[in-house]
Amino acid sequence: MKKQYLLAPGPTPVPPRVLQAMSLPIIHHRAPAYKAVFAEVREGLKYLFQTREEVLVFASSGTGAMEGTVANMFSPGDKVVTVNGGKFGERWGQIAQGYGLETIVIDVPWGSAVDPGQIADILAREGDVRGVLVQASETSTGVKHPVKEIADIVRGYDQTILVVDAITGVGVFELPMDEWGLDVVVTGSQKALMLPPGLAFAAVSQKAWGFNRQATLPRYYFDFAKELKNALKGQNAYTPAVSLIIGLREVLAMIKEETLAGVFARHERLANATRAGVQALGLELFAPASPSNAVTAVKAPAGVDGQDVVKVLRDDYGVTIAGGQDQAKGKIFRLAHLGYVGEFDVLTGLTALEMALMDLGYEVGERSGVRAAQMILRAGN
């Protein structure tokens, strides 16, 4: 028996009470029992997204809601700005280009956040940008982008909306949709929402609904207006992923019990401990200036391949973390701390990491990442 630990940035561990709720016999999605669940879910999602707007729910992975947002907000030839500083920023560009939009791509070095000033300059210079598409948390690099500052800029333009992929942002750190004036906020089920993959979400502002009414790109399965119409009647346009919705009710109840503020504080504490732990081992953060509380990307030390760290942790210790993707492959590894995680998940990750680094010939010596993390995670802190 090799006991398994999941510390990757999605899927994240599913709480036992959620697994239990989802393993009850299936119910019909047009039956009153389902409608009661969905009504509760709709309310819980508004709390989670900090919005009065409806949060649309789709049976898909997060990418589906990203594509749906492009198809529902824009028309062929519309000009949008995307931030290419990681795999998911790149994805906004690919989707937009695939749908025939004109994209202005801001290239940002992987590991850095976008400078809001660059966005301000482009909006002022071009005059006809329809959308700014960013990540709240770029999962591939562990960077947190300055969404609030970007929102402050975009709000000044009636003809421009801000679209935020917050797939590893919602439920991790503060992203109050209505207060900040975010126009479309997208997330997925398998991150801070502590569910298996298979649900995607899009919250849509009134400004964005105005865009939707003018948008001519084709859409059917991800038809936001149709989904809204159905949601207001308490149902879904197409057969929903019933068991995941049942799990979602449970998860949203857990978040409400902990309170959003409590959830954010827990993630911050775990992220701080992780960062302190890896730095105490002499390792460097990949995103030191603007790290996300969802996942900590760490540079592999000289002489060690980041993929080997992932492999040893998985094969020899039963701990699943994530490696680098694309241009960061081999150069970094990523320890996640979002969702159903606590102090001892972070400490498990660090103890395992110390052993794996020793196995790979890295000189750990007297350094202790665990101790550095403990000092942050001790009761009372």
Added chain:
Amino acid sequence: MKKQYLLAPGPTPVPPRVLQAMSLPIIHHRAPAYKAVFAEVREGLKYLFQTREEVLVFASSGTGAMEGTVANMFSPGDKVVTVNGGKFGERWGQIAQGYGLETIVIDVPWGSAVDPGQIADILAREGDVRGVLVQASETSTGVKHPVKEIADIVRGYDQTILVVDAITGVGVFELPMDEWGLDVVVTGSQKALMLPPGLAFAAVSQKAWGFNRQATLPRYYFDFAKELKNALKGQNAYTPAVSLIIGLREVLAMIKEETLAGVFARHERLANATRAGVQALGLELFAPASPSNAVTAVKAPAGVDGQDVVKVLRDDYGVTIAGGQDQAKGKIFRLAHLGYVGEFDVLTGLTALEMALMDLGYEVGERSGVRAAQMILRAGN
């Protein structure tokens, strides 16, 4: 306590061993443990679809794979034929029109199957039809369309493909993709596949892959070529619905144990018993000439509203069946017998139906739908 019975045409009951498999702790979709599951699933799907081709898997409901098929096979302005004889046939038309295709719609009275001769005439007359889009089983009316006969016609046209929505066909009755020459076959998880909703499937012939290479409609999440490329490497393009895939492995193992022939024979027997049962009660089938083995649509008798039958069964007896949709609302009700169902599910449905009809003032008298079904379901038959 009111014990609940689910006899609707999707979602269908999920077998306990599948619920159990899905409630195990989540695994990471890039880990070897997942790859082993997915490899098994890919093989099992080929057996289920009776094909040597790859069966693509999406996290979405069936409609997503229908839209994906249109977006991956055609280009703006392409001419396609759709069969409008129910809600789902209508859906092909809506999707095709939404994507700017030219549609030739064959209107068929609800409850009837399409005449293949009409399709032959249109293909010959037009000369440039790119696709024929049909349902194997039109769930809204309980009709089985003559897919084999249509395939025999379409095969004669190099520049035309046959797209089959087999969402309540695959795993219910014979639909051998390769033998009949079907080009795209779509299904969903919550029907004969005995899983919760949230997975959609598309099997694609070599002829259809040729179409895919020429198709210019925009797609990203449902990008068939990208999904194929990933599948051949044993993975998914985007985060898969891991827990449903784990359940799918279990379900495919169950189907293999029963054998496809056994699965089809069971569905036929249960469908025959249901039809005999309702007719013995003096009720009329809505699709007498070409009934589907997935679901039996029954005309509500004079003086009884079909929606009341559904309501009494659900509220007073805990039995969930389906009513009519759109133009058939109130006129019919639908008893499903697909997926994880056996003799006593059908008999439960009929005993409950008899009581509900009595409650609604229908003169049941000495008639017994149960006895008629028993005569078909007795051991040895």
